[in-house]
Amino acid sequence: MKPIGPIPAGYAALDGELAIGGKKASELVEIAGRTPLFIYSRNLLTHRIAQLRAAMPERLALHYAVKANPFGPVLEHLAPLVDGFDIASGGELEMAGAAGIDPRRISFAGPGKRDAELEAAISRGVTLNLESEGEAARALAIGERLGIAPRLAIRVNPSFDLKGSGMKMGGGAKPFGIDAERVPALARDIIASGAEWRGFHIFAGSQALSAEAIIDTQAQTLTLAADLAVASGAPLPHCNLGGGFGIPYFPGDEPLDIAAVGDALSRKLADLPEILRETQFCIELGRYIAGEAGVYLCRIVDRKVSHGETYLVTDGGLHHQLAASGNFGTVVRRNYPVAIATRFDAPVEEEANVVGCLCTPLDRLADKAGFPRAEVGDLVAVFCAGAYGASASPAMFLGQGPAAEILV
Amino acid sequence: MKPIGPIPAGYAALDGELAIGGKKASELVEIAGRTPLFIYSRNLLTHRIAQLRAAMPERLALHYAVKANPFGPVLEHLAPLVDGFDIASGGELEMAGAAGIDPRRISFAGPGKRDAELEAAISRGVTLNLESEGEAARALAIGERLGIAPRLAIRVNPSFDLKGSGMKMGGGAKPFGIDAERVPALARDIIASGAEWRGFHIFAGSQALSAEAIIDTQAQTLTLAADLAVASGAPLPHCNLGGGFGIPYFPGDEPLDIAAVGDALSRKLADLPEILRETQFCIELGRYIAGEAGVYLCRIVDRKVSHGETYLVTDGGLHHQLAASGNFGTVVRRNYPVAIATRFDAPVEEEANVVGCLCTPLDRLADKAGFPRAEVGDLVAVFCAGAYGASASPAMFLGQGPAAEILV
Numbered sequence: 001m002k003p004i005g006p007i008p009a010g011y012a013a014l015d016g017e018l019a020i021g022g023k024k025a026s027e028l029v030e031i032a033g034r035t036p037l038f039i040y041s042r043n044l045l046t047h048r049i050a051q052l053r054a055a056m057p058e059r060l061a062l063h064y065a066v067k068a069n070p071f072g073p074v075l076e077h078l079a080p081l082v083d084g085f086d087i088a089s090g091g092e093l094e095m096a097g098a099a100g101i102d103p104r105r106i107s108f109a110g111p112g113k114r115d116a117e118l119e120a121a122i123s124r125g126v127t128l129n130l131e132s133e134g135e136a137a138r139a140l141a142i143g144e145r146l147g148i149a150p151r152l153a154i155r156v157n158p159s160f161d162l163k164g165s166g167m168k169m170g171g172g173a174k175p176f177g178i179d180a181e182r183v184p185a186l187a188r189d190i191i192a193s194g195a196e197w198r199g200f201h202i203f204a205g206s207q208a209l210s211a212e213a214i215i216d217t218q219a220q221t222l223t224l225a226a227d228l229a230v231a232s233g234a235p236l237p238h239c240n241l242g243g244g245f246g247i248p249y250f251p252g253d254e255p256l257d258i259a260a261v262g263d264a265l266s267r268k269l270a271d272l273p274e275i276l277r278e279t280q281f282c283i284e285l286g287r288y289i290a291g292e293a294g295v296y297l298c299r300i301v302d303r304k305v306s307h308g309e310t311y312l313v314t315d316g317g318l319h320h321q322l323a324a325s326g327n328f329g330t331v332v333r334r335n336y337p338v339a340i341a342t343r344f345d346a347p348v349e350e351e352a353n354v355v356g357c358l359c360t361p362l363d364r365l366a367d368k369a370g371f372p373r374a375e376v377g378d379l380v381a382v383f384c385a386g387a388y389g390a391s392a393s394p395a396m397f398l399g400q401g402p403a404a405e406i407l408v
Numbered sequence: 409m410k411p412i413g414p415i416p417a418g419y420a421a422l423d424g425e426l427a428i429g430g431k432k433a434s435e436l437v438e439i440a441g442r443t444p445l446f447i448y449s450r451n452l453l454t455h456r457i458a459q460l461r462a463a464m465p466e467r468l469a470l471h472y473a474v475k476a477n478p479f480g481p482v483l484e485h486l487a488p489l490v491d492g493f494d495i496a497s498g499g500e501l502e503m504a505g506a507a508g509i510d511p512r513r514i515s516f517a518g519p520g521k522r523d524a525e526l527e528a529a530i531s532r533g534v535t536l537n538l539e540s541e542g543e544a545a546r547a548l549a550i551g552e553r554l555g556i557a558p559r560l561a562i563r564v565n566p567s568f569d570l571k572g573s574g575m576k577m578g579g580g581a582k583p584f585g586i587d588a589e590r591v592p593a594l595a596r597d598i599i600a601s602g603a604e605w606r607g608f609h610i611f612a613g614s615q616a617l618s619a620e621a622i623i624d625t626q627a628q629t630l631t632l633a634a635d636l637a638v639a640s641g642a643p644l645p646h647c648n649l650g651g652g653f654g655i656p657y658f659p660g661d662e663p664l665d666i667a668a669v670g671d672a673l674s675r676k677l678a679d680l681p682e683i684l685r686e687t688q689f690c691i692e693l694g695r696y697i698a699g700e701a702g703v704y705l706c707r708i709v710d711r712k713v714s715h716g717e718t719y720l721v722t723d724g725g726l727h728h729q730l731a732a733s734g735n736f737g738t739v740v741r742r743n744y745p746v747a748i749a750t751r752f753d754a755p756v757e758e759e760a761n762v763v764g765c766l767c768t769p770l771d772r773l774a775d776k777a778g779f780p781r782a783e784v785g786d787l788v789a790v791f792c793a794g795a796y797g798a799s800a801s802p803a804m805f806l807g808q809g810p811a812a813e814i815l816v
Binding site: 067087090091093111112114131134135173176178304306308311313315317322329357358359361392393394395396400401 | 495496497498500501503517539541542583723735739765768801804805806807
């Protein structure tokens with residue numbers, strides 16, 4: 001039997017079923033009208049923000065990275081809870097706009113911004129995290145044409161990376177940001193141009209579970225920001241320290257110790273060099289805010305045995321859960337936290353594979369895991385589905401289409 | 409410098425640009441109105457079918473697997489050229505219906521068919537390739553309720569697999585089909601039920617480039633079909649031999665020798681055991697028909713250098729080209745065939761990385777490959793984009809949305 005990942009805190013059984021927001025899984029499916037279904041919890045989102053506020057220094061602003069989960073009601077729920085939003089495309093700008101988010105609270109990073117996206121962002125007062133000298137020139141030209149001073153920050157490609165992170169965004173040659181040694185010259189040009197100088201965005205990696213690694217990276221980030229500000233010859237109005245806070249997905253993963261991260265960052269921010277004294281610092285989190293607040297429910301449509309192995313075949317699959325299937329940025333497939341939602345407090349009775357409805361061997365949600373005996377009609381829950389699930393999966397694969405989504 | 413995969417036959421330069429269907433890449437973008445853009449070639453689809461007809465035995469029917477590319481105009485173009493269509497969901501049934509395909513030419517395989525999908529298929533006369541005894545019982549019950557004799561075949565999980573295939577669909581425990589030893593009992597039950605008995609679907613793997621492996625698998629498939637037919641006590645009306653014909657994607661890949669496959673199959677079909685003499689055989693191909701007939705075009709929006717490496721940043725990416733980015737069923741990333749479409753006949757001048765516009769290091773379309781020097785505004789072509797491209801990628805990731813698609 002292979003282990004499954006740890007089920008996040010905040011989920012309990014009600015009458016034997018997984019409950020979310022006080023409602024049983026079967027009730028939630030009835031409300032949504034169908035499976036497969038993503039359910040996001042208001043309470044868990046709110047609770048996570050409260051945990052972060054309690055752990056992080058007061059002067060640190062908290063941004064939400066829309067890419068993690070752009071579902072409208074999630075954005076609306078988070079709007080009063082966080083200090084800013086980070087977007088990665090013109091499409092996300094529209095989503096944020098539809099959720100009523102003030103564009104002046106938004107910053108836009110992404111290596112391939114088109115002119116139309118730059119124009120939409122500049123005209124609405126969004127801060128651009130510039131990814132290259134070429135993009136800076138295009139943004140300044142568009143600002144001039146529009147008669148608007150664009151709000152410009154520079155995304156820095158740091159020479160260090162975030163140790164143990166799932167995705168390295170710094171350290172060596174990268175398509176993201178501008179190599180640190182070229183940043184001061186560009187910053188001086190931007191300041192001289194009359195644009196509104198917004199500072200730096202320094203992102204070294206994502207999905208790290210080691211507080212030590214994040215503390216180390218944040219310390220290096222602050223040193224780099226100070227050095228670059230001095231070399232740029234101007235105080236730094238704003239500095240996005242990146243994110244990188246991971247969540248446990250796999251067997252043996254331990255939650256990140258955010259208290260330790262917050263303590264270390266508080267000490268750093270209390271002892272800043274002169275040039276950073278007035279700087280507004282933020283961290284940018286997506287997965288850490290939304291990931292554990294979401295559950296994916298699908299229904300078992302067949303139970304079958306092949307060569308002695310049991311298969312629970314569901315109406316869901318990798319078209320909604322690409323990462324959980326092991327096909328997105330992972331080399332060795334491991335089991336996410338998965339459970340039989342309609343038998344949530346029942347003991348393990350058998351070993352089974354949970355597969356999706358797609359005609360491909362890649363479509364596996366749990367591999368040789370232990371479950372209570374489940375039958376056709378039972379609901380399967382995949383946890384950690386609140387980030388990089390619905391929007392990061394090939395929903396149209398094999399003609400399936402998107403899952404339903406609700407916030408409860 | 410890392411090599412790129414082989415550019416498929418049928419693509420040439422016109423005025424220095426990649427041309428498809430007699431039109432230059434830049435003209436095609438103008439026609440479609442935007443990038444990123446998938447272009448599928450009528451000529452190459454037609455030519456590929458003609459090659460297959462010439463190579464395969466005359467009595468062998470040719471089916472198209474809709475999952476490879478469900479774009480409506482592609483289905484309409486193929487409708488008069490192939491003998492049947494294979495679908496994998498109720499969604500694909502709707503797509504085939506919208507393309508005017510007679511449902512009696514369609515068969516439906518897939519391990520997680522819902523009751524609503526079974527009902528839609530049975531009521532329209534689609535053949536169901538049954539994946540389990542449980543699904544058989546559901547199909548028979550629905551047929552009885554509707555007063556229709558369902559058209560039923562059994563998908564067999566063979567004990568052999570397709571050697572060297574990219575996706576193994578047989579050999580050992582699988583979620584697909586029914587283990588061969590249990591097939592005769594179910595076949596007898598289906599025949600006794602009064603359903604229309606349609607025979608077997610035996611699919612052992614996909615994306616194989618070795619004619620020898622396919623010949624070997626087809627021989628084993630015919631032996632298994634004969635054994636199962638004898639054990640079922642009835643002649644076999646129909647037998648889907650599966651597909652598995654691969655296309656070259658990567659450096660060093662050689663095209664499949666379909667003449668050798670066709671010769672071997674002709675000899676086999678000329679010397680069939682009694683019980684298969686009247687059987688209608690088909691092969692089911694998706695990738696082999698559509699894959700090389702499609703090209704993905706995206707535009708360079710930035711050209712940048714980081715630590716001495718050149719990055720061509722495009723407005724496309726893994727949200728349309730998940731497999732080309734190396735994130736779908738591959739362990740080691742290798743370069744697909746990629747070219748600068750607007751400098752198609754220019755010599756290699758530099759080493760560059762082609763990346764997408766997404767803010768993730770996974771979004772890479774070519775890694776350290778050799779290209780003519782390309783500038784902002786140039787078009788990049790990714791070949792082998794006709795199958796498992798647009799529909800098999802997470803189009804909504806980071807708020808991007810689907811690419812345009814045209815058939816020319």
